[in-house]
Amino acid sequence: MTTNTPTETAKDAVKNAAGLPSSVTTADIGKPDNRLSIEKSDPGRRGIAFKNLLSAKQSGGSASGGKATDEVPAGFARKTAPKLPELSELDVVRHYTRLSKMAFSVDANFYPLGSCTMKYNPRINEEAAALEGFSGLHPLAHDKSSQGTLEMLYDLEKRLCALCGMAAFTLQPAAGAHSEFTGLLIAKAYFEKLGDSARTEIICPDSAHGTNPATAAMLGFTPVNIKSGPDGRVDPADLKVHLSDKTAVLMLTIPNTLGIFESRIEEIADMAHKAGALVYMDGANFNALIGLVKPGDLGVDIMHINTHKTFSTPHGGGGPGAGGIGVKNRLEEFLPVPRVLKSGGAYTTDYNHPHSIGKVKAFFGNVGVLTRAYAYLLMHSKKELAGIAENAILNANYMKSRLQAVYPAHSKEYCMHECVLTPPDELTAKGLKTLDVAKRLLDYGFHAPTIYFPLIVHEAIMIEPTETESKETMDSFVETMLAIKNEGASTPQLLKDAPHTMPVKRLDEVQAARQPNLRW
Amino acid sequence: MFIPTTQKDQEEMLKTIGASSIKELLKQVPAKYLYPAFDLPETSLDEQQTARHMKNLAAANTPALSFLGAGAYERYIPAAVKALISRGEYLTAYTPYQAEASQGILQTIYEYQSSVCALYAMDCANASMYDGASAFGEAVRAAVRVTGKKKVLCQETLNPQYLKTLKTYFANSKDYQFVTIPQKDGLMDTDKLSAMLDSDTACVAFQTPNFFGLMEDAHKISQTAHAAGALVVAAADPASLGLFSPPGEYGADFAVGEGQALGLPLSYGGPYLGIFACKKEYVRQMPGRIAGMTKDKDGKRGFVLTLQAREQHIRRDKAASNICSNEALCALSATIYLALLGPEGLKELGLANAGAAAFAARKLASVKGAALKFKGSFFNEFVLNVSCDAARLREKVLAKERIDIGLPLKDLYPALGPGALLVCATETKTEEDILRLEKALRENI
Amino acid sequence: MPKQEEVKYTKTHEWIFVQGQEATVGLSDHAQHEMGDIVFVELPKPAQAVEKEKPCAVVESVKSAFDIYAPVSGQISALNEEAAKEPALINQSPMDKAWLFKITLSNPDQVKDLMDWNAYQDFVKQATH
Structure with missing residues (x-):
């Protein structure tokens, strides 16, 4: 048998009087407000209105060709209104300001999250990305209207090539895992063009991020795990056992997730290349190498960067980030479209790459994030x-x-x-x-x-x-x-x-x- | 600036470590790789110079009065959205791995998922994908996974960017069959659809409004697909859903959308927001992060990331998707945007868009040498047929009037002829803007 | 249902109880204990053909996912939907209420290779040391 304590009964009374939904438990009452936005909703409140309401009727005359009416035809109209909160602007501002106070962030807390590179995000980056000239630019705007953004992207690609020792870069991927996806698709296209359809395996060490084997599997490759040696590095003897004419790519994180550099990288990359495979570097830990080592020198054929790790763009509670894939010369033709070209001082977008893998997302990439990364690079000399x-x-x-x-x-x-x-x-x-x-x-x-x-x-x-x-x-x-x-x-x-x-x-x-x- | 360590700090730290120099810390890196020559500037800009440089670059983008749509839409972004998402607590947090220290972030994700479910009339939603195109790709992958079938029927009038992305999401593999359902008068030919559906079909994947801006008969498409045992993957513009049937009302199994429409800037294509929702029986087929409500050990309401054992960091090569970072801050923008609008505001937004586009269509179709290409109902964009080459007309009007008249379709849909132009008018377009466009067409066609 | 002593075990911690041509399969008590609270089970498909030592089901805890391997080859003849509906049963009653699936054996000899209770006990002891 259970009986309510007097306090619980009182809380129930408060709950009933307040008409709170059943999802609010009595334990919530009397504590700081932890209601959802929908639980603060009051029918009839509005946070914003749209008063610029044109209509077909106002236009006078009739259209040639098809019809032009703003009336929703029968059978197409929404039947039930969506259950969204009805709040004033202050309600909304106060609700989300309060929630923001219940979150640790780099701005307020030391955030030593390994492999995530939670460095400070300079405020100038934010100001730059918010400039109307950048933020208001439509992705299909004419190249002639987009010269500023295209110049930025072109120069950013060039600087990343120099930093990474790569021949070409694409900035289309939206994140690190999305970059891995792009990079492995490029490898796939490369082997297909060579007519080498037997290369179906991707080798990753057991210390790899989960995204590496997940990406390989998503693209129909078979991930092959190799065991790390006692010092945490790839064991060349074990690698040798697993390398074969089925190996497409050796995927390495450098330095690895233990924070250790693959000291025998020359030998390892050599072995992979001799087996006919490509070497992919997961650049999640590139903050350890920036300006010190060019991955291209290590024998890396494809690598990715995460702007939200190395290049100081904010993590936003889980995203958006931006990625990028750098490749050696022989892989450039497979990069996604569009590419940014420069000729005679003008920048253009170019879709004419018959061997391109295509697109991994609509339009260009997370340009708003890349703008921040570019501002950061401008502020750093070699x-x-x-x-x-x-x-x-x-x-x-x-x-x-x-x-x-x-x-x-x-x-x-x-x-x-x-x-x-x-x-x-x-x-x-x-x-x-x-x-x-x-x-x-x-x-x-x-x-x-x-x-x-x-x-x-x-x-x-x-x-x-x-x-x-x-x-x-x-x-x-x-x-x-x-x-x-x-x-x-x-x-x-x-x-x-x-x-x-x-x-x-x-x-x-x-x-x-x-x-x-x-x-x- | 960004590195606080002074010379003195550095010396003390090295002493504690027991190393003589930073170089010594690098001894595991073979010396021949260290400090190579970089083709990079010897000097850097200070903050003020950077601000100026970025301003100059932004100014080199020459804005026009733009009637471009085609998957990205000019929107008015409420000031409160911009102010709230600029808060450092949101901006500089990471994925809420430590739930107790990230309740605010987790609750916003829960509210985002709830808002998406409400808007799309679906059972569940994830915490976001990269953009509409990648969400579409993942949804079709899920449908293929669920059914174990390899044939996908796509409408001819699907945004070409989505189709390209879809193909890479299937590794450009020949093991899968993507079949085009032809259009008739700009809309999916549902008679042909019936004939094309067979027992090997995993799903019918389509968007509404379609690439030409026309509203598809989603109810009929969905019924036809389901009757043949295929699943339905629908991409819907969230801004249209205050007026038009949401995917849940016509029984879509997976629903996706481009969330840029919900309070995000154009920013030349990203970051945008991939909306992903599904019926509850497919909840575990959703890729990416999901937040859930639970209780703490005192019984108090709280939020966590949940159903994590589906994801790459646990399942590795057996995960449904490799997605890790998502578009959380963009999802927050959408959540705040929807909270400001509410159900009434959303309807009003729909009316403002439909009204502007209908007004523009009438005005433009009254211009000599211009006519509407299709008869169907549209939301905020439509195909106008002009009697000259649309691409050349665009260049000419852009140069003379600083008006971008829309997207010429000749390269994407040669069959429509050289005069086809996709014109979009959202709530940002005033009567005056549209009359300027009308005048420009009148004078230049 | 059987006592622990009456069933055979695999190195991947499944138990199997054979009655004639049909075998019942579940997760060992040791394994459920190691995994902690089980939150989800993905059973094989009805009538699915399974192959000895190949994964055919998944159990999940909050932060981990474990493959369940078929102890023998054959065809799925029954699924325990109760366990799928209420995964906590696997923690509460791994040998009884929360059996996972039944297999019609295609090669009954395969059972001979599996460990008995004592051998499994030793195996677990070794693995944890």
């Missing part, structure tokens, strides 16, 4: 670009060296731009996991590092500080990590129950997956 990688590497090694006495590092070597640690025995002995450390970090105002990735490291904690963080911030993070270890050793429950200071406690992900509630 030497300053190298400074990005140098400082990213310095910071990662600094954090690693300060933390590894307590949080054992996966690798004893110096790392590149990120390092992978594991939880100390003092914590695991108490039944504490990486997840508990991550959740406790939130209480201190730090976003957690990437956790449980790469998959090959048990309980991985992957830290990437980026070059834009100060020693002071990193020291504070390090001291917090050390304090958390002490907390966990003495009061494990404190970590198991963390976070304590966020708008919600740990969430029931099992219920979320078993009984999905995905919409109002």
Whole structure:
């Protein structure tokens, strides 16, 4: 038998009086407002109106040819109005301002998310992309009306070619995974043109991002996994076993997801090339190489960049990013269309590439994002670009060296731009996991590092500080990590129950997956 | 500027590391690869110079009074949308991997999914795809996966950009068959559709309004496809859905759309927003991120990323899609845009578009040498047939009047002849704008 | 349904209980325990032909997905829709209510290669050390 406590009854009364929908539980009442926009809706409210209403009737006369009427024909009209909120502009502004305060961000928090390169996003980038001349330009505008954007794209491609040691670049892909997709399609087209239809395998190390095998499979290739050696690098002996005349592409992340450079890359790339395969570099970790190393020199045939990692464009809560694929000479003819050409000081878009793979999205690419990346590049000389990688590497090694006495590092070597640690025995002995450390970090105002990735490291904690963080911030993070270890050793429950200071406690992900509630 | 580390910091940090120099930290990189020659500028611009340079480039784009549509539409973007999405908390967050520290982002994704479901009258939606074309490609992939069949029927009047993207989404592979359903008077010939459907057909994939701006008889197409056992993948312009039947009302299995229409700038083609929705039986066929509502351990409402075991970071090569980054901030724009409009505003937006286009069509068709090409109903764009070469007319009017009269269709649809021109008028076009276009055509045809 | 001792086990943690020409297959108690809360099951298709040691179903927890491999070759003869509807059953009753599917054996000899309860116990012990 259950009876409501007096407080619960009172809450029910409040709920009924407020006419709240049944999805609002009594536990929500009396706490800070966590209603959905639709639950704030009040029929009759409006946030914006459109008063410029023309009509066919106003035009007078009749059309030659077909009919021109703004009346929706019978059978075509919407039957039921969509269930969207009815709110005033202030309601909307207040709702989304409040929600924004319940989110960690680079602007407000240290965000050492490994493999994600959460560096500072300069504000000038935003101002540049918002310029009406850029943001108002229609993608099918005449080339003569688009000279500014085309010049920017042309120069951006040229600079990326120089940075990466590639012959040509396309900026059409919208993100990293979308770039991988584009890159492997190019490889596919290349082998098809050679008449080599037997190359159906893509080799990826077990430390690879999930997108690598997923992309290979999406394009009908068979992903082949190779095991990382004890130092986290590709083991040439194991690679040899898997390379064959079926291998289309060897996909490598350089440095890899352990933050380690493939020191034997020359030998590895050579082996792949001798087997007739192409070498693809996942550029997710290019922040470690920018201005220091040209991937083209390493024997890489195809590579991608992520502007939202290396080139300071914001992550926007999950996107939009922008990608790009650089290729060596012999692959240029397969790039998506349109290409941007320059002749006699004028820029044009060119669709005439019979061997092109086609299009991976409509129009050009995420040009609004690329505009930000271009502004960032303008602000960096050759030497300053190298400074990005140098400082990213310095910071990662600094954090690693300060933390590894307590949080054992996966690798004893110096790392590149990120390092992978594991939880100390003092914590695991108490039944504490990486997840508990991550959740406790939130209480201190730090976003957690990437956790449980790469998959090959048990309980991985992957830290990437980026070059834009100060020693002071990193020291504070390090001291917090050390304090958390002490907390966990003495009061494990404190970590198991963390976070304590966020708008919600740990969430029931099992219920979320078993009984999905995905919409109002 | 962006790197806070001073010389002194650097020395202290190296000392802590126990390294003599940054160079020493790089010893795992073979020396021959380090610091090569780069063909890049020796100098950089400061912020002010960068601002000026970017302004100059933006000014080199010479804006015209534009009547271009064809998949990207000039829209009025409410000031509140721009202000809210500029907040650093939204702009500089990442995918909400730590749910407790990202409740705001997760709730906006939940609200986005809900708004899309409401707008499209579908059961569920994901957190976004790259754009309408890639969402279309993924939806057709899902239909092929569900049915295990390899034949896809596409309308002839599908946006050519979508068709190209669709083919790459099937790896340009010859294992799949893409068959074109011919058009008649600008609309899908549903008699031919009936005849073409067979037991090998995975789905009928179409858009409405179609590339010519005409409203397809979606109910009839959907019924015909379902009667033959095929699935229906429909791409619908979200701005049209305040007036016209949403995909859920005609039983579409998968519904997609180009969300740029919902408060996003044109920006020469991106970032846009791929809307992806489906019936609930296909929820696990959705690619990409999905947010769900749940409770925390105190029973309080909260949000998480859910159904993650479908995705690439867990399933790897067995994932339905490789998508990782999506267009979250664009989805937020759309969510805020729809919250500002509400159901009434959405209808008004539809009327403003349909009204402007109908007004323009009447005006332009009254010009000597110009006539409407098709008889069907349209939303905010239509094909005008001019008695001269439309591409040349466009160049001429652009140069003389700074008006972009629309997209000539000769290259994309040679059968329409040299005079076919796709003209679009959204809510941004005033009576005066349209009269300027009319005058320009009158004087230049 | 059978006791743990009456069934055979695979190295991929399926159990199989053979009665005549038909075998019932499920996920071992050890495996469900390792996976944690199971949130989703994707069963084979009705009458699907399955091949020994080839994946034919999937179980998911919140952050992982596990393939279920057919312990023997044959054809699917029954599916446990209850388990698909309520995946929590696999955690609660992996050997009984939450059997996953039944196979009509095409090669009954294949059962001989599988581990008995003791061998599986040893296998699990070894794998976790």
